[in-house]
Amino acid sequence: MSVAGPIAETASGFGGGFLINPDLFPARRSGEAWGGREIALTLPGGPYRFSGLNADQEATVRERFGGYCEVGGPVAIDSVLFRAAEADFRTIDVRGWEYGLDLDATPEAVRLAGLRLVGRLDWRPGLSGALWTPDGGGAAFAGIFENFLRVLVAYRFHELGGAVLHCAAVASPQGARLFLGRSGAGKSTVSRLAQEHGAQVLSDDLNALRLEAGAVTVEKLPFTGDYGDPRTPAPAVPLAGLYRLEKDTADALRPLSRAEAVACLLACSPYVNADAHRRDELFSDLLRLVPPQKAWSLRFSLGGGFWPILS
Amino acid sequence: MNTDSQAAIDAATVLRPSRDIRYRRIDGEAVVVRQKAAEVLVMNEVAARLLDLADGRSSVGAWVDVLAGEYDVDRETLERDVLTFAAELAAEGMLEIADGV
Numbered sequence: 408m409s410v411a412g413p414i415a416e417t418a419s420g421f422g423g424g425f426l427i428n429p430d431l432f433p434a435r436r437s438g439e440a441w442g443g444r445e446i447a448l449t450l451p452g453g454p455y456r457f458s459g460l461n462a463d464q465e466a467t468v469r470e471r472f473g474g475y476c477e478v479g480g481p482v483a484i485d486s487v488l489f490r491a492a493e494a495d496f497r498t499i500d501v502r503g504w505e506y507g508l509d510l511d512a513t514p515e516a517v518r519l520a521g522l523r524l525v526g527r528l529d530w531r532p533g534l535s536g537a538l539w540t541p542d543g544g545g546a547a548f549a550g551i552f553e554n555f556l557r558v559l560v561a562y563r564f565h566e567l568g569g570a571v572l573h574c575a576a577v578a579s580p581q582g583a584r585l586f587l588g589r590s591g592a593g594k595s596t597v598s599r600l601a602q603e604h605g606a607q608v609l610s611d612d613l614n615a616l617r618l619e620a621g622a623v624t625v626e627k628l629p630f631t632g633d634y635g636d637p638r639t640p641a642p643a644v645p646l647a648g649l650y651r652l653e654k655d656t657a658d659a660l661r662p663l664s665r666a667e668a669v670a671c672l673l674a675c676s677p678y679v680n681a682d683a684h685r686r687d688e689l690f691s692d693l694l695r696l697v698p699p700q701k702a703w704s705l706r707f708s709l710g711g712g713f714w715p716i717l718s
Numbered sequence: 719m720n721t722d723s724q725a726a727i728d729a730a731t732v733l734r735p736s737r738d739i740r741y742r743r744i745d746g747e748a749v750v751v752r753q754k755a756a757e758v759l760v761m762n763e764v765a766a767r768l769l770d771l772a773d774g775r776s777s778v779g780a781w782v783d784v785l786a787g788e789y790d791v792d793r794e795t796l797e798r799d800v801l802t803f804a805a806e807l808a809a810e811g812m813l814e815i816a817d818g819v
Contacts, residue, residue, distance in 0.1 A: 664744075665747075
């Protein structure tokens with residue numbers, strides 16, 4: 408029996424860690440909008456339109472997402488921003504604290520609570536979003552907006568039969584390679600070493616997989632850690648391989664069975680993998696996304712010697 | 719960990735997959751999600767086969783009858799190995815004693 412990795416814990420006592428009164432969580436998509444501005448983000452699976460923003464929030468989103476921003480045009484996913492009262496949220500000492508959103512899923516909706524945010528995803532029947540926050544712009548708002556958007560995009564890809572994955576994606580002429588592993592497995596290290604070998608890092612944090620016209624492609628997302636450009640879109644790249652990371656003193660490849668590969672992807676599918684109502688569907692999607700003979704266990708050393716053996 | 723299940727298992731015991739787990743068979747192996755521990759595991763073909771046999775109706779002795787037709791091993795050895803493995807899976811929280819049996 409081998410452990411592929413942890414998944415996020417399921418919600419119990421939902422929202423209590425962040426909200427003064429979680430029983431008052433909004434039951435529907437309504438409230439007082441922050442303003443009359445709207446913006447569309449051309450992320451994969453989108454465009455994602457956000458309305459109800461004030462001028463500062465719009466400027467913050469433009470600054471953060473750069474080339475992904477547009478005004479007008481067709482929209483796939485519609486979300487609204489609402490005001491929330493400061494008094495609704497607990498004051499949290501974040502020193503030495505590992506932040507994780509609190510999610511609660513039903514077949515019709517997903518509720519989320521976090522630092523100075525509450526949100527809903529509703530299927531009416533298409534996916535739509537709502538975000539309540541007391542922050543009217545600036546750096547704190549940028550983080551709040553991004554945290555909500557990460558969940559929204561993950562569920563959008565699930566709706567499309569794809570998956571958002573916690574992984575590093577590196578593009579080369581052979582296609583994009585995904586490096587997967589739990590926190591500390593070496594995603595940023597591999598990204599740095601690959602970049603030193605001339606490869607382009609799409610993101611070292613979140614990337615997406617989708618099956619299109621019979622081929623599995625990697626979609627760059629604007630959610631990055633230390634490596635990747637979070638403000639510039641890029642076209643989808645064919646998947647060259649999946650690599651489950653294991654730090655070692657030497658470099659070696661071993662093929663993964665399909666079960667091992669699916670387990671690895673499942674452990675690395677944030678938010679949706681903790682959703683009991685959608686996990687069976689996610690299982691099936693991941694099976695379709697694992698191409699035969701393209702999944703490997705990669706033992707790698709800090710010397711960067713792994714890069715040549717990938718070819 | 720269900721140590722009661724581990725201690726009580728013999729050929730007459732009836733087991734079922736733990737309510738905490740969800741699993742999917744893939745090419746013989748099984749991908750298992752342990753919900754409380756928030757963990758994903760891969761089980762080999764033998765362990766996955768026992769998960770399938772643990773239907774909440776058949777005794778462990780009945781599993782041995784089925785497996786005797788699948789593996790070229792003497793019955794005594796098979797029964798001992800199956801009981802040991804079933805106890806390990808119960809201790810790991812993968813199997814539990816079926817209610818009302």
